[in-house]
Each structure stands twice: as C-alpha cells, then as structure tokens.
Amino acid sequence: MSPPPPFAVEQWxxxxxxxxxxxxxETCCASVSIEELASLCESKTNATSILDLSAVQHYGEIRGSTPLRANLSRLYSSKGGSPLAPDNVLITPGAIAANFIVFYALIKPGDHVVCHYPTYQQLYTVPATLGAEVDLWRSKAENKWLPDFDELKAMVKENTRLIVLNNPQNPTGQVLPKSLLLNIVEFAESKNITVLSDEVYRPLFHGISPVNVDFPPSTLSLGYKNTIVTGSMSKAYSLAGIRVGWIASRNSDIIEQCAVARDYTTISVSQLDQQVAAFALSPDVIHSLLGRNIQLAKANLELLERFIIKHDEYCSWTKPVAGTTAFVKFERDGKPIDAEAFCKALQDKTGVMLLPGNHGFGAEFKGYVRIGYVNRTDIVKEGLEELRKFMRKEYDDLPLSE
Incomplete structure (x- = not known):
C-alpha cells in the first residue's frame, strides 16, 4: 500500500x-444534542434514559450492538423484498472507516475500479493507494450531473473488481435515478462486478418524492447479491459526534471479508455511541429526526436559491434534490473566478466559510464552490447575507482562475 496523497477536503x-x-x-444536517434528540422521541423519554449508565464499558459486541444492527436491518428491509439480517450489518467508526474497510478487504494490486465522479476523494484515492487502477465515471454539469451509462460500460475491463457510486452525490446534491441504478446493477451482475454505494446522504430527499418514477431506492434493494452500501449517523441524522457508521450487504461472504479486514482497524465501536445511534434509528425517533432535517433542508435551500437567482449573472448551478450540499459555479465576465482566493478572502473578511471545488474535488472544477446549506437556518441566513455584501463590495476585485 502506497502512502496516500493529502485529503484535500478534510484538510481544508x-x-x-x-x-x-x-x-x-458544513455537510452535516445541523447537529443535535442528546437532549434535543430525546425531545424528538414520540414516546415520553429524557436524555438520561438514552444511555444505560449501569452498563460496564468493556468492548461490547465486536461487530456492533444487537439493537443498533436490528434497527439498521429494519431500515434496509423492504416490504416487498427479502429482509436484511442483522448479521449482514457491520458497525464502524463512521462511514469513512466503512469505506476504507471495504476497499481494504476487496481490492488488491492489479484490480480495476470505476468510481462515480465528482465525489468524496476517499472513494477513488484509497483504491489507488491499494494498487488498483482507477477510472473516473464523470458526471457533467451540462447534463445536470447525470453520468452517461454507455461511458460506464465502455470503461469496464476484464479485471474490473468494483463500481463505486455516491448516491445522493457529494458535492452536487443530485441522484442517480432508479432507471439508471437498475441498468448499473444489471450490467454489474452480468460481469460479476461488485457495486459499492456510499449512501451516507441517502435518507435526506427534499426535492424528489418517493412516488416519483426516478426516486432512487437503496442499492441493496435492487436484487443483486454483490452490492454493498455504507452509511453513517453524521450527515442525514445530525450525529457526527458519536462516530457511528456501517457496512451492509446481502452477501454474507462479503460481510465476512469486511469483518476480517475490520479486525485490523477496529476492535469495537463505543458502546455509548451505539446506544445513542440505536435510539436515533428506533421507530419512535427516526421519523421525527428525518422530518426535522428534511424541513430544514427545504427551508435553507430556498434561501440559497434566492441568493443564486439574485446573483445569476455570477452564479450557476443545478439545484440539489437530496443531501446537504450544492455545487455552485462563480464567474465574472464569462470566466471562472479563482475559487480558493474567493473562499479565503470571504472567510477572512466576513467569517463565512465555503469550500473551493477545484481544491476539494479536482482541478477541473474551476470557479466552483461547495455550499453546505443544512446548518441551522440562522447561520445559513446570516452567512448568505454576509456573502451578499461581499459580492457587492469585493467580488469585482477577486482574481480569475488561470
């Protein structure tokens, strides 16, 4: 395994x-305290009842607590399909560990990996450090960030081991629609290629309804055994601080391979963290928690859309339909601005933090910034107001991208 390059997003x-x-x-829905989480419970409870303070703090169940894995198995078990057994779920310290473990378990030198792009850098950098050849399956702004299925088929080789998806997509907030997912899975099955779908933003749909024909189901529900999904409590569930993620697959052999790799990285995840996660994913809480976050996303996205409409001579985007992030291009005189200079000057003068797209997602994304719009509404509202003032006073003096 070769040393990894700097992780640009995380370093910024x-x-x-x-x-x-x-x-x-910020890419997480506005984080909640334990007290706030308890207040979302439909049955009467309080913050102290979430944790079993009498429990001895040993390693606990190595692969994850029974209540937590049971709640996750329920979430991935569709009414019309076969249920997902709790044993087919592994608990990890966040989705970042879950993704790493999958790659570490499945990828070896000489393998080929195709990765949906743009996306979180880990999803293509880690396979490359493990000795795999990685090709990027590019989605393009001019096609509303929808990638071309024929391009995917042309990329696949005899040694293609894994197709990596990110659905909903970070940073664009777009989705791979159900029809495309079905094509991907059918094609992967015909070639015996495993599909890994990072679904860390998946429960947070605010611009597309489950009744829509394009609404994307979890990849686990599409009938192909060799699919893996990863997720966490951080993004859609507002609990980044408890560091709980997971790997799920209907293929028990894949889960066992991941469990072997996991032994080298994680003995167990904090019992206290898992108790909070199990509570948040329980039937009495999850609907209120997701409802809170979906409404927050809708309200804040409306604020961001108003800003972009008001500055449409400088800004362009494809409006997100899911997740917490928008990918917005800033231009002047038809040329992209220097996004890094823009973000640095903006934070220095106003305290508003954005992330430059060319720094975090690839040099080709000149002029792009990633905006996380599902923080608390007052932060988003005041931040956009400060950004508006900056646009009026400082924007014309920003350098353009070379």
Whole structure:
C-alpha cells in the first residue's frame, strides 16, 4: 500500500472550520444534542434514559450492538423484498472507516475500479493507494450531473473488481435515478462486478418524492447479491459526534471479508455511541429526526436559491434534490473566478466559510464552490447575507482562475 496523497477536503475543513463564524461549508444536517434528540422521541423519554449508565464499558459486541444492527436491518428491509439480517450489518467508526474497510478487504494490486465522479476523494484515492487502477465515471454539469451509462460500460475491463457510486452525490446534491441504478446493477451482475454505494446522504430527499418514477431506492434493494452500501449517523441524522457508521450487504461472504479486514482497524465501536445511534434509528425517533432535517433542508435551500437567482449573472448551478450540499459555479465576465482566493478572502473578511471545488474535488472544477446549506437556518441566513455584501463590495476585485 502506497502512502496516500493529502485529503484535500478534510484538510481544508480542518484548517478553516474552527475559526468560521458562519460555516456554510458544513455537510452535516445541523447537529443535535442528546437532549434535543430525546425531545424528538414520540414516546415520553429524557436524555438520561438514552444511555444505560449501569452498563460496564468493556468492548461490547465486536461487530456492533444487537439493537443498533436490528434497527439498521429494519431500515434496509423492504416490504416487498427479502429482509436484511442483522448479521449482514457491520458497525464502524463512521462511514469513512466503512469505506476504507471495504476497499481494504476487496481490492488488491492489479484490480480495476470505476468510481462515480465528482465525489468524496476517499472513494477513488484509497483504491489507488491499494494498487488498483482507477477510472473516473464523470458526471457533467451540462447534463445536470447525470453520468452517461454507455461511458460506464465502455470503461469496464476484464479485471474490473468494483463500481463505486455516491448516491445522493457529494458535492452536487443530485441522484442517480432508479432507471439508471437498475441498468448499473444489471450490467454489474452480468460481469460479476461488485457495486459499492456510499449512501451516507441517502435518507435526506427534499426535492424528489418517493412516488416519483426516478426516486432512487437503496442499492441493496435492487436484487443483486454483490452490492454493498455504507452509511453513517453524521450527515442525514445530525450525529457526527458519536462516530457511528456501517457496512451492509446481502452477501454474507462479503460481510465476512469486511469483518476480517475490520479486525485490523477496529476492535469495537463505543458502546455509548451505539446506544445513542440505536435510539436515533428506533421507530419512535427516526421519523421525527428525518422530518426535522428534511424541513430544514427545504427551508435553507430556498434561501440559497434566492441568493443564486439574485446573483445569476455570477452564479450557476443545478439545484440539489437530496443531501446537504450544492455545487455552485462563480464567474465574472464569462470566466471562472479563482475559487480558493474567493473562499479565503470571504472567510477572512466576513467569517463565512465555503469550500473551493477545484481544491476539494479536482482541478477541473474551476470557479466552483461547495455550499453546505443544512446548518441551522440562522447561520445559513446570516452567512448568505454576509456573502451578499461581499459580492457587492469585493467580488469585482477577486482574481480569475488561470
């Protein structure tokens, strides 16, 4: 395994988020306290009842607590299909660990991987550090970030081991529709290629309804055994601080391979964290929690849309339909601005934090910034107001991208 290159998104966030006054680069739904989480429960409870304070804090169940895996198996078990057994779920310290474990378990030098792009850098960098050849399946702004299925088919080789998806997509907030997912899975099955879908934003749909023919189901529900999904409590569930993620697959052999790899990275996940996660995903809480976050996303996205309409001579986008992020292109005189200079100057002068797209997602995304719009509404509203003032006073002096 070769040393990984710098993780651009995480390094930018680490450098700037602790000093931001208005963090609208944040990718999590506005985080909740344990007290706030308890208040969302439909049955009477309080914050202290979430944790079993009498439980001895040993390693606990190594692959994950029974209540937590049972709640996750329920979420992935469709009424019309076969249920997902709790044993087909592994608990990890966040989705970032879940993705790493899948790659570490399945990828070896000489393998070929195709990765949906743009996306979280980990999803294509880690396979490359493990010795795989990686091709990027590009989605394009001019096609509303929908990738071309024929291009995917042309990329696949005899040694293609994995197709990696990110659905909903970070940073664009778009989805791979059901018809495309069905084509991907059918094609992968015909070639015996495993599909990994990072679905960390999946429960957060605010611009597309389940009754829509294009509404994307979880990849686990599409009938192909060799599919894997990863997720976490961080993004749609507002609980990044408890560091709980998971790997799920209907193929028990894949789960066992991941469990073997997991032994080298994770003995167990905190019992306390898992108790909070199990509570949040329980039937008495999950609907209120997701309802809160979907309404927050809708309200804040309306604020962002108003800003973009008002500045449409400088801004362009494809309006997100899911997740927490928007990918917005800023231009002047028909040329992309220097996004890094823009983000640095903006935070220095106003305290508003954005993330430059060319830094976090690839040099080709000149002029793009990622905006995280599902923080608390007052932060988003005040941050956009400060951005508006910056656009009026400072924008014309920003350098253009070379």
């Amino acid at each position: 966030m680490d450098k700037y988020e602790t000093t931001a006054k208005y963090n609208i680069a």
